[in-house]
Amino acid sequence: LARGDRVITPSNFAAAPMVARYDLTPDRLTVIPRQIDTAAFDPATVDSQRVEALRKAWKVPDDARILLVPGRVAPWNGQLMLPAVARALLDDGVGGFVFVLAGEHRTHSKYARFIASEAQGKGVQACIRLTGHCRDLPAAFAAADTVVVPAIAPPVLGRVVAQAQAMGRPVVTADLGI
Numbered sequence: 001l002a003r004g005d006r007v008i009t010p011s012n013f014a015a016a017p018m019v020a021r022y023d024l025t026p027d028r029l030t031v032i033p034r035q036i037d038t039a040a041f042d043p044a045t046v047d048s049q050r051v052e053a054l055r056k057a058w059k060v061p062d063d064a065r066i067l068l069v070p071g072r073v074a075p076w077n078g079q080l081m082l083p084a085v086a087r088a089l090l091d092d093g094v095g096g097f098v099f100v101l102a103g104e105h106r107t108h109s110k111y112a113r114f115i116a117s118e119a120q121g122k123g124v125q126a127c128i129r130l131t132g133h134c135r136d137l138p139a140a141f142a143a144a145d146t147v148v149v150p151a152i153a154p155p156v157l158g159r160v161v162a163q164a165q166a167m168g169r170p171v172v173t174a175d176l177g178i
Contacts, residue, residue: 050139068144073105078150
């Protein structure tokens with residue numbers, strides 16, 4: 001960074017590593033928070049047919065609760081812990097749920113296959129769906145009973161928590177500055 005250059009960041013949290021690395025002063029930061037389209041992420045605007053179409057595409061039984069895990073399937077997003085979580089829930093007598101991993105999984109296909117293998121090994125493959133990229137995220141949130149964001153590293157430009165909250169969905173996530 002040249003002397004006097006400004007740094008644009010979506011949050012002070014996201015700027016912290018650069019501030020530390022380059023010894024930046026706060027006056028050199030411009031925070032422009034990520035925004036969400038509150039018209040698109042409004043539960044009143046999501047038609048029930050869109051929700052039912054997703055449930056059908058995801059092969060989720062009508063009586064199953066959806067634990068939506070939105071976002072790219074990638075190591076830093078922490079989805080590998082889900083087979084163990086599913087196993088623990090089943091062992092505690094909690095059933096009738098499906099983790100829907102709604103995100104692109106071709107880029108890190110080896111990781112996605114490892115998640116599937118772990119699910120198979122723990123006997124919870126019926127509780128986990130790797131559905132690929134979801135083109136209708138508002139309907140996905142509307143279909144969800146709970147949104148799960150198991151990230152193990154903070155996202156640079158994350159906004160799924162805000163989108164889920166705009167849709168009135170409870171969120172379970174790590175304390176990573178998401």
